[in-house]
Amino acid sequence: MTILFLSIALFIAVLTLVPVYRMVAGPTIYNRVLGVGLMGTNAILLLALVGFIYDRIDMFADLAIAYAILNFVGVVAVAKYLERRRGQP
Amino acid sequence: MVGLALIFGGLFFVLVSSLGLIRFPDFYTRSHALGKSDTLGTMLVLGGLAAYGGLTLSSFKLLLILVFVALGNPTATHALTRAALRSRHEMWGRKRDSEKQ
Secondary structure, three states: OOOHHHHHHHHOOOOOHHHHHHHHHOOOOOHHHHHHHHHHHHHHHHHHHHHHHHHOOHHHHHHHHHHHHHHHHHHHHHHHHHOOOOOOO | HHHHOOOOOHHHHHHHHHHHHOOOOOOOHHHHHHHHHHHHHHHHHHHHHHHHHHHOOOHHHHHHHHHHHHHHHHHHHHHHHHHHHHHHOOOOOOOOHHHHO
């Protein structure tokens, strides 16, 4: 069953290249922050899957909780900062 | 078995959200792809992992992440989209006559 979870994790890791492309090539800062959000969500899934691969889900679930909270707070903080700022991005 | 079915259903939605992020033409349509499809995909994969792991404390933590993603991910996308709308971020489409250069 480990090989199945390993291939699922590899699939999500390949899909994470898409938000990296959007972060590098995104036209404005909003697209870049959107890419950061999707990459954080994929990282939560990767952490949970790595926990199942190494059979240490009790540790990796805590890491995934911390990553989810940090991702949410980061995106909302950048959004509020950009909302306060007047003018062109 | 139920867990594996949920995981593969969630992988489809994660693939759809990545496809939307790379193919849609402007910021608002991309945030449309992320706000719903990515939330549903993450919820399905985490629910599948919790169902696969059985009735333990770790599965409860995974369900806690599921609830947090279901609350937080649309909120973050909505805040970002509202910030873009208030700062008059450019929309995709034909320009009106008054906006032409």
